[in-house]
Amino acid sequence: MIIIKTQEEIELMRESALIVSKTLGVLAKEVKPGVTTLQLDKIAEEYIRDHGAIPGFLGLYDFPNTLCMSPNNQVVHGFPTKEPLKEGDIISIDCGALKNGFYGDHAYTFAVGEIDPETEKLLQITKESLYKGIREFKLGNRVGDVGYAIQKYCEDHGYGVVRELVGHGLGSKMHEDPEMPNYGKRGRGKKFIEGMVVAIEPMINMGTHRIKQHNDGWTITTLDNKPSAHFEHDVALVDGKPELLSTFAYIYEALGIVSNEEDEFRKEPFSL
Template sequence: MNSRVIILKTDEEIEFMREANRLVGMTLGELSKHIRPGITTLELDRIGEEFIRDHGAVPTFLGYGGFPNSLCTSVNENVVHGIPNNKPLQEGDIISIDCGTKLRGFCGDSAYTFCVGEVSEEVKKLLRITKESLYKGIEQAKEGNRIGDIGSAVQTWCEKHGYSVVRELVGHGIGREMHEAPEVPNYGRRGIGPLIRNGMCIAIEPMINMGGKKVVFENDGWTVRTKDRKPSAHFEHTVAIRNGKADILSTFEFIQENN
């Protein structure tokens, strides 16, 4: 793929993408029923993969670049790309679950950071501000704006509350492939970057740290954690630009039904 070419989608293609993304939302909702102290991320991975396949789709993460599982499960200081394992979740943990599906040739991608049991107010605030920053970014995803407007909105909101934005990992275009052009950073300046046009489909995914912005890439080749080992939060929606503004294709409604 030529990384500079942004593929605009037709209305019909966007509806296919909505189906794939709705299934991601349903999967995250199903997983939310099982998140509690004592469950392992490997068990969650099994539940997620089974749910996706039962609904006629395939998990896009499985085998992607050699990734060994269907979900990315990132606990506490792990920012993204955590590999599911047999370590039980503990009371007070947070876990980001990033999930992708492919259905009828199109991809869905969304992430949500969950609380495990009772979590400290300090950590709850990090989750709240990160989730709010996702919607601040989405507000800027409109025709005529630039990609930099999205990142600027996310960065401004999070830094105003004393948090830091990861630089090494960014959102992305999405369609028939899980990662397409353009890259969508969670930082930047207004008025720079590719022009946002109708038919553009992008995954916006703030990755926000309680401490410093620096991250470490672990030896497993996947897991990214905060250098200072302070907690990190991650929320992601896939959106399509239609009629000049963002149409959110993924959904958190199934999570909210269970909480």
């Protein structure tokens, strides 16, 4: 069942989403060769708690950490470890926060130092596909319209679109209806309704779309061990159009990136 949010609830969700956005911005300054993902996990937990929220992933389904940290060929749900990041790695950082009874949940794939052009393109296309999908999250459309837009864009560039893992509705629970696959057919699936909030999150592989789940019950890697990228935003359906609750602006500020990619999904420009 899809749970519709009031405007007041959407504003509370925006608070939760922005705590995640700011946490990722703090981490952006720390992602570099030599740092361990366990160190990043500690920074994130402290930041979230210091800002009046609770880590959204810690203890959820018995997950033991604040962040899902998935480097290189890991797709999602990786554990933080003591292994240092290396020059040329990529790392998907997926973060959640619970505040005022509502979750924020989004993700960004970072480059560790300089990465090769082929991997850089994977990150670029995956992030662009996220916005392709968000544009289709509008009144009158259906779940399949979002999935189709993401799938077509990524497959046109020769990438594999993961099937087994999907985006989701978001609210007082981390995972609500509807499921939001990154593949699909236009006009199929549940219809979008004013007041819906979803997490749209393309998980795109450089090679095959096929994946492998490891014996720990969490870690997911690509079957061919090629890199995978993951980007995620929280989006509300407001006045019939998609409105971002999360932002990558804090990441971009930390990394010195200038971007207007989010402007079309806001009523007014985002200010830090």
